[in-house]
Structure formats: structure tokens, C-alpha cells
Amino acid sequence: MARGGLANVAGSALAGGTGVVVTWIVARSLGQAEAGAFFSATAAFVLAGGLAKLGTGTGLVYWPARLRATGRSHLLGACLRTGLTPVVVFSLALAVAMWIAAPEIAHGVRGVADALRVLALFIPLQALTDVLLTVTRGYRSMRPTVLIDRVLRSCLQILAVGAIGLFAASSLPAFAMAWAVPYLPVTILSAYAARSAYLAGRPADATSPRAERRQLRREFWLFTGPRALAAVAQLALQRVDVLLVAALSGLGAAAVYAVAGRFVILIQFANQGISQSVQPRLAEALSTGDRDAANRLYQVATGWLVLITWPVNLLVILFAPHYLRFFGDEYTSGTPVVRLLAAAMLVATGCGMVDMVLSMAGRTSLNLGNVLVALAVTIGLDVLLIPRWGAIGAAAGLAGAMLANNLLPLIQVFRGARLHPFGPGTRAAALLSAGCFGVLPRAVTALTGDGPAGLALAATAAIATFGAGAWLLRERLELGAFTRRNPQEAS
Template identity: 70%
Template sequence: MTDVLDKPASAGTRGVARGGLANMAGSALAGGTGVAVTWIVARSLGAEQAGAFFAATAAFVLGGGLAKLGTQTGLVYWPARLRATGREHLLGACLRTGLTPVLALSLLLGATMWLAAPAIARTTAHEAAHVVGAHTAGLRVLAVFLPLQALTDALLTATRGYRAMRPTVTLDRILRSTLQLLLVALAGIATLSLPWFAAAWVAPYLPVTVLAAYALKKVYRAGKPPGVTTTRAERRGLQRDFWKFTGPRALASVAQLALQRVDVLLVAALGGLAAAAVYAVAGRFVVLVQLANQGISQSVQPRLAEALATGDRRAANHLYQTATGWLVLVAWPICLLVIHLAPFYLRFFGDGYVDGKTVVVVLACAMLVATGCGMVDMVLAMAGRTSWNLANVLVALTVTIGLDLLLIPRYGALGAAAGLACAMVANNLLPLIQVGRAVGLHPFGRGTRAAALLSLACFGALPLFHTPGLIASVPAFLIGVWLLRGHLALEAFKPMRRTR
């Protein structure tokens, strides 16, 4: 396997494997706790109140995404680029350039969400007037914590710009998600109302923000060159370049979040809170797959930025293809199993959610296409094509909103699923073509092909033989992974041998 054993590429892959494995473990925990939180809310609050909770958290995530101003890309790209080009003395100015506007805008948006809470509640709960008061209170609880959510993500993003994956794993994936599960479980045991569930879900952002700030301070001090000062012209030039790169990504990140969250709000407004609850529950596995994608891509991102900054396309392509193979190996079995087991998956949340079977199938098929392209939007952004990335996401957002407005009034949650599926396909195929033509990268290495064929055989074909096939699918998959470990570059996960 000459391409994998190439020393520079292998070194980068080993670094990605170490960070990605920790991130994947944390993402698995966060995904599991997220499913558990969804189950508790669905079981404890009933369909209408659960729909109000999911609509409120969707508005909260949208507001936080807007406040971050695309810095989840800029605060990785620029620290990595500054270090790769020998300009470490500008790292402090870079962090201030990215973090200060996030703090200011998040405070403004938190106040706006507080004031707009009654209007949002009336719009999304118009068919359930008795829920409006609790819905408004829940939105206002979330509004208070919105600045902390935006700051948490921005601070942890900046630590990843230093290749530090541990703060993201320990603070966001483990600590926050575990605290959310514990507090929401306590709210369920005490049979509290919707606003208390919102408070339980959002409260962990307070300690996590404080600890994330400390983690960034620590890695910044460790990497700060001694006795080097910056000139005013350098700082201004950096600010200009930072926002020239990050500005389009800011709009793209908001559109990307809207692509993921606005459908819940539209289903609530056009189809009712009960339909929104069904849609949110049916699509919960999508968040699990997205966390797996983040777990790998966040480890790849700084190394990919450094490779592209120095013009090393061979290393960049190797990282992209290897990471896509790992993503397919994790994500496709989840999607294929969810397709086969959709009725059992939905009944886990309650009998009232079984009608979402077709929603699950539509979204799972779209996720197969999306994950098969790898983290292509991130690759496009790390190549400096943030304006292209913005255009792609706006196209996808237009597709999903247009189809939602057309289909939700008639088909409810299924209409929203169709809109999101078409948008996901567009949002991955468009950048896939652009990355191939403009940058010369593609995700279809032999690791990706091996992972796809193995997943289709074990979790697509074998379950067609009903219970015996399902039982055989997991051991067959594990055997196949072992036999294809060379093609999948799994030796990158082995500990490196020490040499004299």
C-alpha cells in the first residue's frame, strides 16, 4: 500500500487518526446522549410540547450559528496558516479579530430572541394556543444562554486551530452532552414543564464556556513566540484578510445551519407541533451521522489547511480520501441499519412517532450520498473558496425552503424530509464538482470504495434475509474491516514505534 505508507502522508494521517479517534469517541457519546435526550423529551412532554421544545432549540441553534459569524472556519484556517507560514506572532491578533465580534453579536441576538419570543411562539404553535405561554418561556430561557453557546463553539474552534482536539472532546462532546442528559433526565423524573426542560438542556453551556476559555488561554500561551511584537499595519492587514476569508463563510454557516434547522420551524408553523415532533424524532439519527462527520473533519481541518497553504496537493488529497473512507465506514452502516429498522427505531420514542417511517428512509438515503462525498464543503473552504461555498449553501437553502413551502402543507413531515434530502444532495454534489475541477481533489480513493462496498454488502444486502441476515451483518462487517484494513488505512490508528 504505497500511497498510505508514504512518510509525509502517513505522518499526517496518523495525526488525523489520533485526533479523529478521540473526536469520534466523543461524538459517539454526544450522539448517544442526544438520542437519549430526544427520547426523554418525547416521552415526558407529549407530541405538542415536545414539538415546541424542538422548535425552540432549533431557533436557539440558528441564533448561535448567526452569532459565530463563520469563525468556526476562520479560527481554524488562519491559526493553521499563520503557523505554517512562520507568522506565529500574529496569533493573538487573529484570536481577537475573530472572538470580539462573536461576543458582541451574540449579546445582541440573545436580546433579540428574548424580545421576539412571543412572536416566534405564536408562529410555531398557532394550532396549539395552550402551548404558547410555555413555548415563550422556554425560548426566553434559551435566549439568556445564547451568548454562551456562540462563545463556547468559537473558543473551542480556536483551540482546534492549534491542533488541540482534547478540549473539544472533553468539554463539548463529553462534559456538555453528559450534563445535558443528566439534567434533562432529572426534569423528566420530576415531571417538570417545558421551560424547565429548556433550562436543563441549556444550563451546561455556562461551565463549558468558562473551561473552553481557559483551554484556549493555555494553548495560546504555549504557542506564543517570546519577545515578538506586531505592528499596526500587520494587525490591520490580518483583520482585512481574516474577514475577507471568513465573511462569505459567515453567511454560508448561517445558511448551513438554516438548512439543518429551519425545516423543524417550518413544519411547526405549516404542519403543527405534533408533526414537528415526528419530524425531529425521525431525523435524530441524522444528527448522529453529522457528529461522526464532525469528529473526523475537525481533526482533518487544520492539517488540510496547512497542506493547501504550502501547495502540497498530494498530501491534501491523501487526507481527504482517507478521511472519507473512515467516514463511510462509520456512517453508512448507521444509515443502512436505520432504513431496515425504521419501525423499531421510531417505536422506541413512542407509538405516536411510527408514522415517520418514510421520513427516516428518505433522510437515510440522502445521508448515504452526503457522506459518500466526504467533508467536501470543508475541503472547499480550506482551499480558500469560501464564496463558492456560500453560493452552494444558498442554492441548497433555496431548494429546501422552496420544497418545504410547497410540500409541507400537503405531506407534513414527509414533505420536509423530501426538501432536506434534495438540499443535501445539491449541497454535496455541487462542491464535489468544484473541488475536483478547481483544486484537483476527490474523495473516491480505494479506502472509500472498500468501505462503501463492505457496508452495502453487510448492512444493505444481508438484512434482506431478515433476522439471520441481521445477526450475521455485524460479525461479517468486522471480519471485512480486518481483511481490508490495508485499503482502509487503519494502520494509522496503531501507536507509532519509538526510534532512537
Template identity: 60%
Template sequence: MARGGLAGIAGAGAAGASGVLVAWLVARVLGAEGAGAFFAATAGFVLAGAVAKLGTQTGLVYWVARLRAQDRGHLLGACLRIGLTPVTAASTALALVLWFAAPTPLDWLALFLPLATLSDTMLAATRGYAMIRPTVLLERICRPAMQLAAVAGLAVAGVRSPGAYAVAWVAPYIPVALLAGYALRGAYQSGSTKRAGHRAMSALRAQFWRFTGPRALASVAQQALQRVDVLLVASLGGLAAAATYAVAGRFVVLGQFANQGITQSVQPRLAEALARNERDTANALYQTATGWLVLLTWPLYLLVSTYAPVYLGLFGPEYAAGGPVVVVLASAMLVATGCGMVDVVLSMAGRTRWNLANVTAALAAMVALDLVLIPHFGAVGAAAGLAVAVLINNIAPLVQVGRSVGLHPFGTGTMVASGLAVGCFGVLPHAVAATAGTGPAALIGALAAAILLYAYGAYRLRGVLALDALRAKR
């Protein structure tokens, strides 16, 4: 898990950096209005993809890992067909609807929807085989790098069309989808290729969709939590406000990538442990992963909250009004990451209906608050709505996982990681600001001291934080 998690984190760092640079280029080149159109179109595309995937990403990881753990490899081919065939049909149908009904530039993005959804779904299936490398290489490194190169090429050429930037952003899904299919084919052929009988396939189909059905709705709601607020700000507050909100919250994407990098390594092993009813192993996985997540993300959230004006200044003076948005979102994400990958734990324990109820409640609360707050407070109102939704979507499943499965994220590693992060990146920068001010020299000094102390503390506490596992021999 440590090796896979480290690879996922490295890939997450590359993807996060590429994503921030894409946002920076778009914000600087297109201005607030054009950037708002770009962010709204890409948000709509991602939300459409969540609908078309039908929740099969979680379903394929869960069932492929479960079938392998239970020595039922002869059903793996049937499982893949059960998951991939409906996704192909749904993504094609939705692409046709968007092509004829969606505004520009979302209608052009619709042409790429089937390949994008199949790419993500096939990579999820490879993770069910405990293969993290295809996801890291293709989804975390290759695709973001190609997106950055394409967007940078347009910027250098002096292109000013939001539609051109949106197409450049989505085009890399074509080669990635082809390579994802090749990786999944290799994973499948490495095991049993025996075809399941009709009766066995029918039974598996019923079980697969009984598990995946609620997750399909939950995945749409989950993506809506991350994307629909941008669309609401664009429609209720204007494209400039939407660009400010998207830019101010871009750091959240970095944290989400780190979360995904760890989760994608832990998820299949967690599914296998729970399938064998090994609760102690599952709890150890959950707590260790949460400690690593806190260790990685809390410094980011604490720093952007403390130095919000500096962070926003990187994108241009027209985004300076997003300071309160940064503080609100960073505070919510500190709580969310402290709960760990709690929604994944709930799903891998088979409680997908509970997961659906939690995400639906969070989405309803966010939309209701956005409709009330955005007309009066703009981007800050949207941030408040998202913060409330994030708290609901993490605290509710935290209670459910503890009571129904007996798991919780608050191990010694989690406590040590949170204390170390708060001391180095919360208390220290504020102390330096209070004594030496907030000028460039004080900022650089505070960051250097925080990073050195944090690295030293992590090294000295590497046993408690389970970082020694990174050096373990195979």
C-alpha cells in the same frame, strides 16, 4: 490525523448517544405537542448561535493553522482578538433581541446565547492549534452528558414543562464556556505571545474577514438547512408533526457527529497542506477521511432505512408515521457521506464564496419545496425538501473541488468501505428478512451476523482502509 480522528469519533459517539437519549426522554415524557415545542425552541437557539458566530469557527481554524504553518506566530494573538471580539458583541446583541421578541421558551434560552457562541468559537480556535482534546472532552463528552443528566433529572421528577427541559438542555454551556476559555489561553501561551503592530493587525483583519465574511453567511445557511425545516413543519404542519419529523431524523445527528469528529481532526492539517501547496497530501487526507466516514456512517443509515418501524417504535407509537421520513433522509445521507467533508475542503482551499453560493442555493431549494410540500404531505414533504438540499450542497462542491483544486474523495478506501457496508448492512438484512421474516429473532440474528462480518472484513482490509495508522507510533 488517525489518533485525533479516533478521539473525535469516540467523542462523537458519546455526544450522539446522549443526543438520542435526550430526544427519547423528551418525546416520551412531553408527548408530541410538548416535544414539538422543545425541538422548535432548541432549533431556534442553534440557528441564532450560527448567526452570532459570524462564521469565525472556520476562520479561526483556517487562520490559526495557516499562521502556524507559515511561522507567523506573532500574529496569533491578533488573530484571536479579530475573531472573538465581534462574536462577543454580536451574541450579546442578538440575545437582547431574542429576550424581548422571541416566544417562550426561546426567550429564556437567549440568556445563554453569548456563552454558547463563545464556547464553540474558542474550541474552534484550539483546533487551529491542532488540539482536538478540548473539543472532544468539552463539546462531545462533558456538555452532552450534563445535558442528558439535567433532562433525565426533570423526567424523574415528573416535570412536564417544555421550557424547563429547554433550559436544562442549554445550562451546561456555562461551565463548558469557562473551560474552553481556559484551554484556549493555555494553547496561546504555549507559543509566541508577542503582540502584532497596528499595520500588521490591520492587514490581517482585512484578510481574515475577506475569508470569513462569506463563511459567516454560509454557516447561517448551513445551520438553517439543519434547523429551519423543524420550524417550518411546526408552523405549517403543527407541533405534533414537527415532533414526528424531529424524532424520525434524529439518526442524522449521529452521522453528523461522526462527520464532525473526523473533520475536526483533518481540518487544520488540510489547511496546512493546502497552505504549502501540497496537493497530494491534501488528497490523501481527503480520501482517507471519506473512507473512514463511510465505514462509520453507512451501517447506521442502511439499518435505520431497513428497520424504520423498529427505530421509530423506540420513541413511542405516536411517531410511527415517520417511516417514509426515515427512508428519504437515510438515502440522501448515503450520498452526502460518500462525498466526504467536501464543503470543508472547499473552504480550506480558500473558496468560501463558492461555499456560500452552494449553501444558499441548497437552502433556497429546501425552503421553496417545504412551503409547497409541507401543507400537503407534512413531515414527508419536509424530508423531501431537506434531501434535495443535501444533494445540492454535496454534489455542487464535489464538482468544484475536483475542477478547481484537483481533489476528490473516491480513493480505494472509500470504494472498499462502501462495498463492505452495503454487503453487510444492506444486502444481508434484506436477505434475512426475505427468508426468515422480520420478527425479533430474525432481526437479532441479522444484526449479529452483519456486525461480525463487518468487523472481520474491516480487520482483513485494514491496510486498504488505512486503519493501520491507528496503531502507528508517535
């Protein structure tokens, strides 16, 4: 798990970093209003792609793991067809709908309708890429996700967007095409990886009675159905705020908000990387009733997540104005947005991948309810606060949603399954990160000032102290797992 998690987190860090660079290129190449239109269009695209997946991101990991653990591997092919076929059909329907509705969605803003139509062509490819790579993770193979999605797609995206920024007229549809076109080769490679994983794990006698396949389809969608709604609502939590800022406060405010919140996506990539590594093992542990193993997986993974993400959040709080100036002086007004979201992310990451744990424990209906509550919180606060406060109002809405979406399932996971993330590794990682990146930089800047030299000295002291502390606490943090190689987990 550690090896797969480390590779996935490294790939996620690359994807998050290239996302920041793409944001910088767009923000520097387009005016603030056009940049806001680009971020709004891509948010709509990601939202449509998430809807097209129908929640199969959980079902296509949970059910293959369950079938193998219960000796029903002959049903794996039927399971994959059950999940993949509706995604293909629904993604095509959504692409057609987005193409037709593009002028209405654009409200006459120049270039937006064309950008939306360009993106609509790639909705099926986006959905299929994610679902096919989910299949490979269901076979405990993390390498395709890391290499194809995190590394290849991210690198192609930054090259294509960079080329448009440097060598072509900086139009909104051109940037949309450059951002989306990497999904074409990535989908082909994902299909090959999923097919290879299936053929390698297919039992010699893979036939199954029709009644058994029918029963599997029913059970698959009973499990996945609530998660489909939850997945859409979860994605809406991450994207609808940009659309609401654009609608209620203008495209310029949407650009400021999107740029200010870009680091949140970087943190979410880290969470996703560790979660995807833990997910198959957690599903197997819970499907066989091994609560101790499940709890240990949850706690160790949360400790690693805190160790990786809390330093980033605390550094973002410290360097917020300088971080935003990187995108342009006109974006520094988003400093309060950055600090509020970073504080909320400390709480969210401290709970670990709690929504995934709740789903793997079979509580998908509870998970759906939690996400809908969180979505209601963010939309309610956004509608109330954005007209008056703009981007900071949207940040308040997202922060409230983060708290609801993590604290509610945290209580439910503990009460229903007796699982919690606060093991010794989590506590050690939290104290180490808070001391090194929260307390120590404040002490240094109090003595040296908060100018560039003082901040550089504070960051250097924090990083050095953190590295030494992580080494001293390596056993409690279980960092030794990264030096032990398991051939199956490394795949």
C-alpha cells in the same frame, strides 16, 4: 490525525447518543405538541448561536494554521482577537433580540415564550463555547473539544434533562433550562483551554506592527465573511425544516419529524468529528500548495467516514419502525421520513467533508453559493410539500438540499483543485458497508422473515461479516494509522 479523529468520533458518538436519549426523555415526558414546541425552540436557539459565530469556525482554524506555516506566529494573538471580539458583541445582541421577540415568535402557544427567553440567556455561552474550542483545534488540540463539548456537556445535559423528567413538573421552560444550563461550566472550561493553548504556542517575541495587524484583520474577514453567511445557511439547512413543519403543519408533525430525523444529527456528529481532526492539516497542506497531501487527507478521511456512517444509515433503514417505536407508538408514522433521509445521507457522507475542503481551498464564495442554493431548495420544497404531506414533505426538502449541498462542491473541488474523495479506502468502505448492511440483511430476512428474530439474526450476521471484512481490508482502509501514536496529534 487518526488518533485525534478516533477520539473525536468517539466523543461525537457519545454526544449523538445522548442526544437521542434526551429526545426520548422529552418525547416521553411531554405531549406530542409540547415536544414539537421544545424541538422548535431548541432549533431556533441553535440557529441563533450559529449566526452569532459569524463563520469563525473556519477562519480560526485556517488562519492560525496559515500563520504558523508561513512563519508569522507573532500574529496569532491578533488573529484570535480579530475573531473573538465580534462574536461576543453579536451574540449578546442576538440574545437581547430573542428575549424581546419571544412572545411574537411563540404566537401565544403556552410555555413557548418562556422557553425561548430561557434559551436566549445562553446564546452567548453557546457561541463562545464553539468558538473557543475552535481556537484549541487551530492549535491541533482535539482533547478539549472531545472532553469538554462532546463528553462533559452531553453528560450534563442528559443528567439535567433526566432529572427534570423524573423529579419535577414536566414543563417546557424547565426542560429548556435543563437542556441549556450545561453551557455555563462548559464555556468557562473552554476559555481556560483556549488560553492555555495560546500561551503554550506563543512565541517569545509576539509583538507586531499596527499595519500588519490591520492587514491581517482585513484578510481574515475577507476569508471569513463569505463563510459566515455560508455557516448560517448551512445551519439553517439543519434546523429551519423543523421550524417550517411547526409553522405549516403543526407542532405534532414537528415532533414526529424531529424524532424521525434525530439519527441525521448522529451522522453529522461523526462527520464533524473527522472533519475537525483533518481541518488544520488540510489547511496547512493547501496553504503550502501540497495538493497530493491534501488529496490523500481528503480520501483517507472520507473512507473512515463511510466506514463509520454507512452501516448506521443502512441499519436505520432496516430497523426504521422499531427505531421510532422506541420514542412512542405515535411516532411510527415517521418511517418514510427516516428511510428517505437515510438514503440521502448515504450520498452526503460518500462525498466526505467536501464543503470544508472547498473552504480550505480558498473557495469560500463558491461554498456560500452552494449553501444558498441548497437552502433555497429545502425552503422551496418545504413550502410546496409540507402543507400536503407534512413531515415527509420536509424530508423531501432536506434530502434535495443534501444532494445539492454535496454534489455541487464535489464538482467544484475536482475542477478547481483536482481533489476528490474516491480513493481506494473510500471505495472499499462503501462496498463493504453496502454488502454487509444492505445486501446481506435482505438475504437473511428473505429466508427467516422480517420479524424480531429475523431482524436480530440479520443484524448479527451483518455486524460479524463487517468486522471480519474491515480486518481483512485494514491496509486499504488505512486502519493501521490508529495504532501509530504521534504525540502532537494525540493532544
